[in-house]
Amino acid sequence: MIGKEKSDPPGRIKIMASFSGLMQEKDFSSITTAQIAKNAGVTEGLIYKYFKDKKDLLYQVLDAHFQEFHEKIKIRITQATSSIAKLDLIILASLEEYLENRLLSKIILLEVRNSQAFFNSGAYKMVTIYARTILKIIQEGIASGEIAADTNPYLLRKVIIGAIEHACLGEVIFGKPLDIEKTAAGISDIIFNGVKA
Amino acid sequence: MIGKEKSDPPGRIKIMASFSGLMQEKDFSSITTAQIAKNAGVTEGLIYKYFKDKKDLLYQVLDAHFQEFHEKIKIRITQATSSIAKLDLIILASLEEYLENRLLSKIILLEVRNSQAFFNSGAYKMVTIYARTILKIIQEGIASGEIAADTNPYLLRKVIIGAIEHACLGEVIFGKPLDIEKTAAGISDIIFNGVKA
DNA sequence: TTTTGTAAGTAAGTATCACTCACCTTATTT
């Protein structure tokens, strides 16, 4: 199988592009189906030919973005040698990604997770793949002796992801700038070396 | 001033109680004003006599819960002596609180933050007070030499809050159990001692 | 070439929802 291209009619592409564009301007709940259709140059009814509902449209757009992100980060990770260096890279790359595309991040960090349907979506599947990647690196780090043997890898993953997400949450919400390198290095230092004097 | 009781007519109380009850069953967006009114035994119009809109109702219910939580935790913190012990307590108490009242947590963790109006609400003010409490403890810990002098207190706060929130997020969303004591101790160990072997 | 089947797309709905507004009722103040 060369590609998984399911038939992609022009209307479908236009709708997704229209929606993606509108996402740069306003938040999900204030984008109307009428706007999406008008902006795409199709009728409202066509949206429901290709998408179950408005949320399904959101999840499919998100899915595409997630896949792109994951491809990018997978390549970068292979360049790091140690497990800790890999985790450092994940922290840095995640922060970069969140801050580069703030509107998308806002949706990921505080829009999609409150709907059960998201957890059945392809977009969520991508999130779990990313999470599994992180877990594997942690487990490798423990196996190689880089990370303390008594570390709970699942909990460490939670701390890392939680730190990343919360570190940029306020900045994403309020549109404030953030020194990404410094923040990434700071998180890494706290988690790997600890803060006890 | 003995109490700040602003006039609290029965209809208002019934609406808040009705809404609180419905929150135990379903998520915010799927609760309709018609349901709230019917459940409260009042008419829909009355909701808008006392609340600006549906979100305002949510924030006022949240505010009450936050105040209760903050009172409880403030008392517990004074019992700890060292700064690290205080932070340990905050991690533990926060996890306890989130998991004890999962429905409220779901709202806090993934419902309210996507609306700008929340950040102008009294409920948000309570969040900032809590955050300031944590920051002060960190700064005291740095001053007393318990926490490494080169630690960025704002970033450490983010890591702690992020770790707490993410540690219980999945469990709250999917209704899974969590060993609170173990999780709290694990987070504390990671952040204070680091995971490097 | 004609027929048929199907996918793409349309246009005009409908149901539901948050929210409004003019009005009623009751009790307290003057």
Next chain:
DNA sequence: AAATAAGGTGAGTGATACTTACTTACAAAA
């Protein structure tokens, strides 16, 4: 008794997500 005001009502209203019955385009089968 009259006035005022607060508590409460119920019938709207506009907007919005979603539906449904239809049309067009076009390729494969006959």
